[in-house]
Amino acid sequence: MEPWEEKNTWLGGGGEDSDIVISTRVRLARNIEGFSFSTKLNKKEAEGLVQTCQTRLIPLAKQEGWEWVALETLSPVSKQVLVERRLISRELKGKDLPTAVLHDPQATISLMIGEEDHLRLQVFRSGLALREAFETANRIDDQIAECLPLSFSHQYGFLTTCPTNTGTGMRVSVMLHLPALALTQKEIQKATNSMQEMGMTVRGPYGEGSQASGDLFQVSNQRTLGASELELIQSLENAVGTMILWERKLRKDLGESPTFLKDRVYRALGTLRGAHILSSSEALDLLSMLRLGRLFNLEGLPSHETWNRLFLLTQPGHLMENAGRELDPTERDLARARLVRKILSHPDDSLGTRP
Amino acid sequence: MEPWEEKNTWLGGGGEDSDIVISTRVRLARNIEGFSFSTKLNKKEAEGLVQTCQTRLIPLAKQEGWEWVALETLSPVSKQVLVERRLISRELKGKDLPTAVLHDPQATISLMIGEEDHLRLQVFRSGLALREAFETANRIDDQIAECLPLSFSHQYGFLTTCPTNTGTGMRVSVMLHLPALALTQKEIQKATNSMQEMGMTVRGPYGEGSQASGDLFQVSNQRTLGASELELIQSLENAVGTMILWERKLRKDLGESPTFLKDRVYRALGTLRGAHILSSSEALDLLSMLRLGRLFNLEGLPSHETWNRLFLLTQPGHLMENAGRELDPTERDLARARLVRKILSHPDDSLGTRP
Numbered sequence: 001m002e003p004w005e006e007k008n009t010w011l012g013g014g015g016e017d018s019d020i021v022i023s024t025r026v027r028l029a030r031n032i033e034g035f036s037f038s039t040k041l042n043k044k045e046a047e048g049l050v051q052t053c054q055t056r057l058i059p060l061a062k063q064e065g066w067e068w069v070a071l072e073t074l075s076p077v078s079k080q081v082l083v084e085r086r087l088i089s090r091e092l093k094g095k096d097l098p099t100a101v102l103h104d105p106q107a108t109i110s111l112m113i114g115e116e117d118h119l120r121l122q123v124f125r126s127g128l129a130l131r132e133a134f135e136t137a138n139r140i141d142d143q144i145a146e147c148l149p150l151s152f153s154h155q156y157g158f159l160t161t162c163p164t165n166t167g168t169g170m171r172v173s174v175m176l177h178l179p180a181l182a183l184t185q186k187e188i189q190k191a192t193n194s195m196q197e198m199g200m201t202v203r204g205p206y207g208e209g210s211q212a213s214g215d216l217f218q219v220s221n222q223r224t225l226g227a228s229e230l231e232l233i234q235s236l237e238n239a240v241g242t243m244i245l246w247e248r249k250l251r252k253d254l255g256e257s258p259t260f261l262k263d264r265v266y267r268a269l270g271t272l273r274g275a276h277i278l279s280s281s282e283a284l285d286l287l288s289m290l291r292l293g294r295l296f297n298l299e300g301l302p303s304h305e306t307w308n309r310l311f312l313l314t315q316p317g318h319l320m321e322n323a324g325r326e327l328d329p330t331e332r333d334l335a336r337a338r339l340v341r342k343i344l345s346h347p348d349d350s351l352g353t354r355p
Numbered sequence: 356m357e358p359w360e361e362k363n364t365w366l367g368g369g370g371e372d373s374d375i376v377i378s379t380r381v382r383l384a385r386n387i388e389g390f391s392f393s394t395k396l397n398k399k400e401a402e403g404l405v406q407t408c409q410t411r412l413i414p415l416a417k418q419e420g421w422e423w424v425a426l427e428t429l430s431p432v433s434k435q436v437l438v439e440r441r442l443i444s445r446e447l448k449g450k451d452l453p454t455a456v457l458h459d460p461q462a463t464i465s466l467m468i469g470e471e472d473h474l475r476l477q478v479f480r481s482g483l484a485l486r487e488a489f490e491t492a493n494r495i496d497d498q499i500a501e502c503l504p505l506s507f508s509h510q511y512g513f514l515t516t517c518p519t520n521t522g523t524g525m526r527v528s529v530m531l532h533l534p535a536l537a538l539t540q541k542e543i544q545k546a547t548n549s550m551q552e553m554g555m556t557v558r559g560p561y562g563e564g565s566q567a568s569g570d571l572f573q574v575s576n577q578r579t580l581g582a583s584e585l586e587l588i589q590s591l592e593n594a595v596g597t598m599i600l601w602e603r604k605l606r607k608d609l610g611e612s613p614t615f616l617k618d619r620v621y622r623a624l625g626t627l628r629g630a631h632i633l634s635s636s637e638a639l640d641l642l643s644m645l646r647l648g649r650l651f652n653l654e655g656l657p658s659h660e661t662w663n664r665l666f667l668l669t670q671p672g673h674l675m676e677n678a679g680r681e682l683d684p685t686e687r688d689l690a691r692a693r694l695v696r697k698i699l700s701h702p703d704d705s706l707g708t709r710p
Binding site: 259260262263265266267268269270271272273274275276277334337 | 614615617618620621622623624625626627628629630631632689692
């Protein structure tokens with residue numbers, strides 16, 4: 001089953017407030033006693049770390065149905081695909097040392113080994129589901145702690161490579177789709193500022209260092225120390241709640257200017273159907289308008305399932321996986337345009353008009 | 356018969372070098388003995404002028420099948436339609452005094468009465484046909500001279516209100532479609548400069564004061580004095596010939612980048628099909644790409660006939676005529692988008708796929 005067909009993946013399109021919240025992520029940073037922090041590991045020690053994790057975690061992985069992937073066995077394209085499915089971070093992909101990832105088939109759980117911290121557990125949900133994702137993360141964290149000795153200080157909490165993660169080692173984040181706010185450049189700036197004032201970090205869809213595009217914003221808690229997990233979740237929920245109200249208000253206004261809305265949406269559809277050269281960032285921006293239009297029940301727009309396919313398959317790694325070889329950026333822009341035209345040119349198959 | 360269906364109109368799409376030269380115009384400025392120049396006329400004198408012309412020219416008009424239109428009987432919308440069909444100038448439309456125009460049903464000949472000069476004769480042809488248009492203008496000029504006493508000095512030639520027109524009183528111009536040059540902003544600047552160096556004036560599609568849009572450029576001779584009509588025609592032919600070679604060279608290059616070409620053309624088609632708000636200048640720019648694509652035999656593009664319909668019917672006056680009332684600019688942008696979507700959404704009817 002492809003990831004966009006699976007309702008339980010982060011990209012499933014369901015869940016609470018899914019008109020605005022694409023997905024929820026809870027990430028826990030953990031380290032293992034007896035090993036230096038990742039930044040200090042040499043190749044041999046890194047091998048030892050991966051080896052130890054593999055041996056100790058195999059029973060848990062089996063029980064949970066997780067797959068073990070040693071990253072050095074993968075091609076750069078396959079690694080990029082994992083980044084785009086959010087199973088590994090760009091940092092893990094870039095590592096020269098032995099690393100690995102354990103993940104479930106639905107891409108809702110991933111445990112990276114050898115990232116900035118020895119272990120980085122990620123739990124994803126579609127829509128807004130911070131508490132549910134946290135409970136799952138918590139449960140898995142307990143299971144991991146039974147397999148491996150985790151570095152923990154009674155004074156500071158979980159010890160991490162970077163002090164900003166020390167304490168809970170937790171970062172909670174949500175990916176928000178804010179097209180109405182983004183249509184007014186000033187409003188999105190105000191929104192970003194206001195989230196920062198509430199102690200949140202705002203990033204692009206692929207985390208640290210990624211540009212905001214497609215009107216997608218990843219919002220996460222800045223601090224991890226000095227607050228309980230539930231307090232962190234509560235503060236993110238508050239910030240996200242504010243954004244949701246703001247975006248919905250502006251969408252309501254948009255709904256009262258249906259011509260303006262249709263103009264933006266159908267220009268985007270027309271451009272996607274016509275383009276023969278299409279950059280990743282332009283594709284995301286245009287897809288954003290289609291998602292917005294679909295939420296307003298405008299006709300002839302791709303279903304959420306098709307939208308999810310377009311979203312994932314137009315990413316560089318997925319394009320290259322589809323082509324069966326590496327593509328330079330120019331080739332990708334051609335392949336992306338071709339793929340988009342193909343998917344959008346079969347309204348009966350792909351535009352969600354099937355029952 | 357609508358103007359875009361008539362092969363003999365300036366917008367017919369035929370004629371020599373019609374891949375680049377949309378149309379040719381020869382204009383003669385003439386004044387009538389016994390009347391002050393137009394700028395000095397009061398209402399009564401202007402009435403007298405129009406009256407005299409009507410009386411004296413009726414036999415000729417009858418013989419040639421021309422229609423007499425007194426402009427004060429027309430609504431502002433109808434006047435604007437005449438401007439867009441190029442039968443009257445924007446200056447004539449703006450006059451407060453009595454004015455008139457005589458024109459043939461195909462809109463290839465128009466004789467304005469009461470413009471900057473008493474008489475302004477225009478002859479239009481589609482494609483490049485300066486000599487043919489000149490011969491027609493010359494023949495009509497002789498016929499007019501038999502009906503009315505024209506102001507002529509053996510020293511200076513035909514006398515005109517503005518000294519820049521004195522002499523031949525002739526301005527020859529062609530409307531060029533230069534999309535390949537315009538796709539490279541630098542090249543179009545070079546081309547414009549080089550035409551000016553050859554003594555040509557470069558304007559937008561609706562003459563003096565109009566912005567270049569749709570990659571359409573009206574090129575005309577700057578001087579009228581001290582050269583014969585045939586010398587003026589020759590110098591414009593030379594300048595236009597240079598432009599034609601230049602544009603064709605760049606189109607050949609474009610043809611070697613078919614993906615780039617298709618990207619521009621089908622994005623334009625997609626945008627025209629999707630837009631719900633469409634300004635006149637954006638419409639012209641997008642239509643320019645469709646015309647270019649059609650010349651490269653790309654599929655699914657409007658025929659020249661449909662293109663001509665789109666070109667004329669999206670002009671403000673034609674939109675208002677179609678709506679049966681005046682429209683403000685915002686209403687026109689909606690009406691224009693609606694009309695374009697309608698015409699482009701019936702490929703069987705309108706896209707020239709009929710035999």
